[in-house]
Amino acid sequence: MHPLLELRHLRTVEALVDSGGVSRAAERLFLTQSALSHQLKQLEDHFGLALFERKSQPLKLTPAGQRLLTLAQEVLPRVQDACRDLAKLRDGAAGSLRVAVECHTCFDWLMPAMDEYRPRWPEVELDIVSGFHADPVGLLHRDDADLAVVSERDEDEAVHYFPLFRYEIVALLANGHPLADKPCLDASDFASETLISYPVPDDMLDLIRQVLRPAGIQPKQRRSSELTVAILQLVASRRGIAALPAWAVATYLERGYLAARPITARRLYGELYAAVRPNRATLAYIEDFVATVRATCAASLPGIVLL
Structure with missing residues (x-):
């Protein structure tokens, strides 16, 4: 044969x-x-x-x-x-790979990807730059990080972007919330609600940047928490509503802990990229790290689409 x-x-x-x-x-x-x-x-x-x-x-x-x-x-x-x-053999097996992130939910998929990557490149100094960073690309330029996970591409920045994945962001509501009767939430639905989010600048919140600000809408009140589980608990307790990646809350939705609805009829999506300095974009251990992230996320995060 x-x-x-x-x-x-x-x-x-x-x-x-x-x-x-x-x-x-x-x-x-x-x-x-x-x-x-x-x-x-x-x-x-x-x-x-x-x-x-x-x-x-x-x-x-x-x-x-x-x-x-x-x-x-x-x-x-x-x-x-x-x-x-x-x-x-071509590039060497050792190097530095310090990862900086700007999103709070990134650690949910970053840690498994790092665990998968580490045995393959034992001589690479793999580390996470501690703390949350509003400008992770700035860390690249200052040589305080080797790779930054970002949600937007800035073509004016002198960096190379590796595409990672696209995901839907959904509105989260307490079970029985009046807005849960709607097939989707529009910008105006947030005007009379308390918006619960991570404590980050508004420019880093896709809901604000893509939906509310263009519509001239401000939520009635704002509240923040560093922890995803704390945000979900506040939502379930009717302290407000939130907008988070669908993959990050999938297990809570499956258990019926709270309700989720699309944001606008067109739906709201976010994207993630890995940014590196151009002179490091072809290093084998960096390319393989990006490939590992994409593969582990595709296998474990429900509903994402690789870019």
């Missing part, structure tokens, strides 16, 4: 299993859904076997699909290790 199999086919099978569906797998692989479906059909036609049970949600493997998944799990990590070793 002619070996049709290529690494891209194994990555497709693995992505379909990890994401549970064609749409998210295509986003993860930077393919259109039709291109991914065509690739899957090509494999099935070649072997004369179905790889997934049709109309199963999430996708369920057939024995043939399970065999290819096993192969992918054996081969792809070895290929990645080999590529990483070659990059280390």
Whole structure:
């Protein structure tokens, strides 16, 4: 039998299993859904076997699909290790990687990504720049950080941006709140409410920057907390409403702890990027850190879309 199999086919099978569906797998692989479906059909036609049970949600493997998944799990990590070793020979295996963040929820996904990355690059000095930073890019220019996680690209800054992921920001309400009867919240709905948020400048809050300020709306009152769980408790206790990433509150919503609604009919989205100085953008250990963040987030954060 002619070996049709290529690494891209194994990555497709693995992505379909990890994401549970064609749409998210295509986003993860930077393919259109039709291109991914065509690739899957090509494999099935070649072997004369179905790889997934049709109309199963999430996708369920057939024995043939399970065999290819096993192969992918054996081969792809070895290929990645080999590529990483070659990059280390080219660029060296040691360096400094001090990470600065401007978002409070970043630590929820940053720590697992760092745990995944650390064994692969044991000689890299991996660290988090302590504290919350309103201007993490400034730390790059002062050489106080090597990588900054930011929510906006500033083309005037002399830095290189690696795209990470896009996520929806939802309005959070106490169960039984009158606004929970609406299919979505508009800017005007926040005018008579207490807005609970992280203690950051308004320019760093997507709700303010993208929705309320353009509409000329100010919340009736403001309240802040450093902790996500504290914000959720205040919302559930009817002390106000909030706007947070959907992935960060998914477990609370599944338990019915509080209610969530889209913000505007178009929905509100945020984006995250990794910024580095241009002369460090091609370093292997930095490129691999970004790849690790994207992969771990795609596998663990519900509803995000890789950029």
